[in-house]
Amino acid sequence: MKTVSLVGCVLWLGVAWMTLGCTTRATRSSARDLGAYRLTVYWLSSERRFRGRKLYSLYDGKLRISRVSRRFAKALRLQGSGRLNDGTIVQYVRRCRGRCMQVRVINRQVFPMGVGAAGVALQPLRSVAASRRFRFGSSLYIPKLARILRKRGQEHSGCFMVHDRGGRIRGKRLDLFTGSRRIFRRFVGRSLPRYVRVYVNHPRCSSHVASR
Secondary structure, three states, X not given: OHHHHHHHHHHHHHHHHHHHHHHHHHHHHOOEEEEEEEEEEEEOEEXXXXXXXXXXXXXXXXXXXXXXXXXXXXXXXXXXXEEOOOOOEEEEEEEEOOOEEEEEEEOOOOOOOOEOOOOOEOXXXXXEEOOOOOOOOOEXXXXXXXXXXXXXXXXXXXXXXXXXXXXXXXXXXEEEEEEOHHHHHHHOHHHOOOEEEEEEOOOOOOOOOOOO
């Protein structure tokens, strides 16, 4: 009886090992290489960095909330969101006639670095803007960028989340959110690669791609 039990245990362990091995191989093979993507960055624009005559009016609905310089208005439109001198965070909506822009005031307690098109708080060095090929919440594995961030003192798994869109985001391009210009200079700066290889369904990250 002991011999039979021992043989049974050995057989069970063998089957379990084979199953585990198959599962591991299947998980690894499920990772999909999307190839090289062009990488750019964006951040929360700060009005304090832009001088000049305050000729542009910002409206939240029909209420004018501030007047800003042309340079800051341009940065706000390009980056998508910005911080005013009084700490108010606004999200760009659209241009209006004359020197004015429609914006939306953001709850800075909930969204301290702004909000993405997905409606969630943007996370520096974690959130990316991507084309509609990716569903909001998709996670992407970018090993090259992870190595750069770790080398410069930022602990990182290499996983990034699609939290945003962009009017200029087309095809194989990703826009990395760095939070601020200071964070960009500290952790990326001149080390920013022009192209990175991107993976989905990688064992390191839980991800999915839209079926478009």
